Amino acid sequence: SITMKSLSIAFAVLVLLVVTSDSEAAISCSDVIKDLKPCVSYLVSGSGQPPSECCTGAKSLASSVSTSEDKTAACNCIKSTSKSFKINSQLAKSLPGNCGINIPISISPDADCSKIG
Template sequence: MAQLAAVFVLLFLVVAASEAAITCSDVINDLRPCVSYLVSGAGKPPAACCAGVSTLASASASSADKKTACECIKNSAKNIKLKADLAQALPKNCGINLPFAVSPNTDCSKIG
């Protein structure tokens, strides 16, 4: 469950197309290395976490993939007490630029 919080941040690394090929299971697996960091970490995220974020970003090639990942992360994050500041800074701390804010209040339907 804590692994889903990490997914929240990483989900926002997707691109654009039409039908979702990514599953919630994929998102969780990619972000699993980020969970401990997002719940109780500090400083820079572990290399395995950033590698998972990069993998998720590459796998999320369509709008549908991005929306699926976003919803998965949001639903998973509801059960985890993650540090919001670490979640929001994760893309930057992993050297990834995102065109939107990483937040539990993100409207996944507007991600494209």
């Protein structure tokens, strides 16, 4: 049977995990999606320069991912989300340069997020 002591320990560990993860919270996937949403139609079927809203969002994302945890979380989010779309890999690769930013995350369903950091 579960004792009061083991319940207290489990609760203490849970609180510690929540507090620790909150203080080092990586960027949320919803924030990543919000920033890159204006880029979706361009990345799927665009040509030429990306729309200014797309570059604004990409710049916002670039400034939000400062830690290794942020970069990995953003990469994993982009990787899983981009599987839902048929993204033009050439447009995705050239997006940072076309927007005048340096972002260490590839927009690809095949990105290796373990190599980011």
